[in-house]
Amino acid sequence: MNVHIDAxxxxxxxxxxxxxxxxAVLEENWQTPNQVTVTVKLNTLPEAVATLYYGREGWLSVxxxxxxxxxxxxxxxxxxxxxxxxxxxxVIVHAAVPSSNEEFPSVTPKVPACVWGEREIRDMYGLxxxxxxxxxxxxxxxxxxxxxYPLRKDAMDYRLxxxxxxxxxxxxxxxxxxxxxxxxxxxxxxITSDEPGHFRLFVDGEDIIDADYRMxxxxxxxxxxxxxxxxYNEVTxxxxxxxGICGYAHSVAYASSIENALGIVVPQRAHAIRSIMLETERxxxxxxxxxxxxxxxxxxxxxxxxxxAREKAMTLAxxxxxxxxxxGINLIGGVRRDVLAEQRSRTLALVAELRAEVQRLFEILLAxxxxxxxxxxxxxxxxxxxxxxxxxxxxxxxxxxxxxxxxDHAFAGYGSVDVDINTGDGCDVQSRTxxxxxxxxxxxxxxxxxxxxxxxxxxxxxxFVYKPYKxxxxxxxxxxxxxxxxxxxxxxxxxxxxxxxxxxxxxWPVLRYMLRxxxxxxxxxxxxxxxxxxxxxxxxxxxxxxxxxxRTIPYKEMERYCRERTDSPLK
Amino acid sequence: xxxxxxxxxRQGDATVKYPFxxxxxxxxxxxxxxxxxxxxxxxxxxxxxxxxxxxxxxxDLAAGTRTWSISYGxxxxxxxxxxxxxxxxxRLTTDFELAVANKADLTSQAVFKLADCVCCGEPFAxxxxxxxxxALIEANSGTNGASTGAEKSSEAERRRRLLSTCPxxxxxxxxxxxxxxxxxxxxxx
Numbered sequence: 220m221n222v223h224i225d226a227x228x229x230x231x232x233x234x235x236x237x238x239x240x241x242x243a244v245l246e247e248n249w250q251t252p253n254q255v256t257v258t259v260k261l262n263t264l265p266e267a268v269a270t271l272y273y274g275r276e277g278w279l280s281v282x283x284x285x286x287x288x289x290x291x292x293x294x295x296x297x298x299x300x301x302x303x304x305x306x307x308x309x310v311i312v313h314a315a316v317p318s319s320n321e322e323f324p325s326v327t328p329k330v331p332a333c334v335w336g337e338r339e340i341r342d343m344y345g346l347x348x349x350x351x352x353x354x355x356x357x358x359x360x361x362x363x364x365x366x367x368y369p370l371r372k373d374a375m376d377y378r379l380x381x382x383x384x385x386x387x388x389x390x391x392x393x394x395x396x397x398x399x400x401x402x403x404x405x406x407x408x409x410i411t412s413d414e415p416g417h418f419r420l421f422v423d424g425e426d427i428i429d430a431d432y433r434m435x436x437x438x439x440x441x442x443x444x445x446x447x448x449x450x451y452n453e454v455t456x457x458x459x460x461x462x463g464i465c466g467y468a469h470s471v472a473y474a475s476s477i478e479n480a481l482g483i484v485v486p487q488r489a490h491a492i493r494s495i496m497l498e499t500e501r502x503x504x505x506x507x508x509x510x511x512x513x514x515x516x517x518x519x520x521x522x523x524x525x526x527x528a529r530e531k532a533m534t535l536a537x538x539x540x541x542x543x544x545x546x547g548i549n550l551i552g553g554v555r556r557d558v559l560a561e562q563r564s565r566t567l568a569l570v571a572e573l574r575a576e577v578q579r580l581f582e583i584l585l586a587x588x589x590x591x592x593x594x595x596x597x598x599x600x601x602x603x604x605x606x607x608x609x610x611x612x613x614x615x616x617x618x619x620x621x622x623x624x625x626x627d628h629a630f631a632g633y634g635s636v637d638v639d640i641n642t643g644d645g646c647d648v649q650s651r652t653x654x655x656x657x658x659x660x661x662x663x664x665x666x667x668x669x670x671x672x673x674x675x676x677x678x679x680x681x682x683f684v685y686k687p688y689k690x691x692x693x694x695x696x697x698x699x700x701x702x703x704x705x706x707x708x709x710x711x712x713x714x715x716x717x718x719x720x721x722x723x724x725x726x727w728p729v730l731r732y733m734l735r736x737x738x739x740x741x742x743x744x745x746x747x748x749x750x751x752x753x754x755x756x757x758x759x760x761x762x763x764x765x766x767x768x769x770r771t772i773p774y775k776e777m778e779r780y781c782r783e784r785t786d787s788p789l790k
Numbered sequence: 791x792x793x794x795x796x797x798x799x800r801q802g803d804a805t806v807k808y809p810f811x812x813x814x815x816x817x818x819x820x821x822x823x824x825x826x827x828x829x830x831x832x833x834x835x836x837x838x839x840x841x842x843x844x845x846x847x848x849x850d851l852a853a854g855t856r857t858w859s860i861s862y863g864x865x866x867x868x869x870x871x872x873x874x875x876x877x878x879x880x881r882l883t884t885d886f887e888l889a890v891a892n893k894a895d896l897t898s899q900a901v902f903k904l905a906d907c908v909c910c911g912e913p914f915a916x917x918x919x920x921x922x923x924x925a926l927i928e929a930n931s932g933t934n935g936a937s938t939g940a941e942k943s944s945e946a947e948r949r950r951r952l953l954s955t956c957p958x959x960x961x962x963x964x965x966x967x968x969x970x971x972x973x974x975x976x977x978x979x
Binding site: 524 | 793794797798801804815816818819820841842866867868869870873882
């Protein structure tokens with residue numbers, strides 16, 4: 220059952236674009252009633268994106284590149300904008316780069332949020348963004364061959380591991396500090412984060428003057444894997460494994476991208492079940508983060524208590540899906556497991572228990588004298604920086620912006636329930652923590668609402684026709700913010716292109732500004748406040764540039780310093 | 791502080807006795823898949839549904855066998871195999887204790903005999919799959935126009951023969967039949 224599209228949202232944005240840039244727009248196509256791809260001339264791309272971004276309350280979701288040479292001899296660039304003012308929808312600005320001239324004008328000077336996306340395009344496709352202020356590699360390691368672009372269709376097999384071209388790490392960390400600073404590397408790897416990263420803090424005494432970091436040490440090449448080895452229906456299970464904490468959000472985002480592209484009608488009951496599971500995932504993820512905040516502020520008993528209570532959220536997932544963490548219940552067209560009457564009543568009981576317990580623990584946390592002063596005013600994310608870089612989730616909501624995909628672009632079962640957006644105006648670690656705590660209670664009430672209003676009926680629609688070269692977006696609000704997937708089907712029951720952007724990807728670029736002006740002892744707390752599943756980095760090295768000495772401080776010592784803030788290991 | 795102490799006393803012990811006492815999981819927990827070779831017809835539906843390539847089929851024409859195998863090291867416990875299996879030969883259990891001392895113990899196999907084609911004598915499909923399909927068609931086919939018992943049994947015999955013929959021989963037979971029909975029409979003209 221594939222649907223035909225009648226209603227169209229977003230025409231006002233296109234007319235605005237046409238009025239501002241008279242000859243830029245070539246054509247526009249609606250993939251779904253709320254998604255429009257507008258093709259612009261390549262040389263007007265930066266103006267077109269900037270016009271919609273600042274002129275129509277657009278936020279950058281993701282930058283996608285697609286090697287379309289076998290189809291139309293161009294590389295397709297897609298700048299996905301989430302329009303959150305009037306006429307809410309997704310506008311995808313598309314421009315074609317001819318294969319004869321592999322460069323395009325960079326959008327980053329006008330819209331800073333594009334910086335990571337364009338750096339990644341440079342790595343993965345070898346297209347040169349002209350005018351990009353930051354031309355360092357983002358995704359590829361330092362020892363990767365210069366002329367091998369992994370995501371080009373003619374480049375390489377997904378199993379190829381080219382021999383390293385150099386033994387040296389030649390990545391240049393950036394330091395905008397004016398005076399002399401000491402380098403404090405934090406990392407190199409946080410083994411338990413979903414993105415292990417290496418942080419360089421440039422400090423003057425105890426104060427962080429600037430910070431830079433390098434990610435993608437464990438890039439798994441999932442997009443290439445999905446495009447070459449797996450069928451489109453199997454990729455839902457791969458998407459489940461994008462993240463170890465919020466994998467189900469990715470699975471839903473992927474499945475809905477294909478459902479949107481092919482116009483598949485998902486049964487209402489399946490939508491509701493997806494939302495219930497997404498909220499269950501948010502529960503355990505936020506409780507994990509609250510536990511970590513306790514730990515970082517030196518309140519270890521609180522950490523233990525939150526993790527004990529979190530076990531109930533894990534039991535809830537096990538009860539409803541058969542898996543504690545990796546739910547694996549999505550297929551294209553719906554879900555594979557229904558919520559039965561017995562499961563429903565047990566879920567409601569668990570939800571009630573959780574609400575009472577989290578309420579008690581949260582009161583204890585707030586009454587801890589250490590907590591307030593330790594998180595207030597720390598890790599400030601300036602509203603202007605937030606607007607320029609399009610961060611997502613509690614990070615952007617903590618700076619006062621009402622951004623939540625569940626409300627802005629109601630997906631799955633969220634159209635039929637009341638979702639509150641919690642915002643804070645402190646712009647600091649405290650705001651973000653409070654938002655997460657409030658969202659735990661919202662999730663509990665959403666699960667109850669969804670269970671009450673779940674319509675009966677089928678949970679899976681398998682009656683659809685697979686069509687080649689169709690593309691669309693899929694999106695979810697994961698615990699850390701918006702997850703967005705752009706998928707294009709191929710002609711072989713596989714994906715032609717799968718672009719998967721996790722929420723933390725959008726939050727990393729602003730971390731630099733959040734670290735500036737704080738003290739070294741606050742660094743783990745600030746990094747923890749964007750919730751990058753950060754729990755442990757093995758050690759850090761202190762380099763004193765003036766004395767030319769270096770010594771290694773164990774992570775335990777750094778963590779102790781973050782908690783106690785006495786006997787600085789830097790002295 | 792007092793509140794915290796109260797909470798700690800209220801909760802009591804949070805830890806469980808595992809591994810010294812068994813750990814109870816939910817009854818629908820997705821654990822180690824269990825294969826019942828008696829029910830399996832080696833149709834390979836599970837191997838094409840498996841997203842992780844944990845299940846595989848290998849055909850050995852010389853030995854006339856097809857080997858089904860599962861690698862518990864690759865399995866992601868998604869239960870797609872259970873969903874697609876036509877004979878309920880594979881079920882997920884609630885067993886989550888998968889550690890082995892020897893890597894080879896993570897693989898489990900079942901060998902099935904291939905049936906020989908009634909025309910050319912070459913092995914072409916698992917004998918159990920052919921038996922399953924024959925039984926299925928037999929159970930579902932009506933009289934199909936045939937009235938007498940003799941006609942019925944000859945029709946059934948023809949069907950059995952057809953199902954036991956390999957695709958290559960079927961094509962050759964079809965061609966011969968078409969040629970005969972064409973020849974007859976030529977004569978009649």
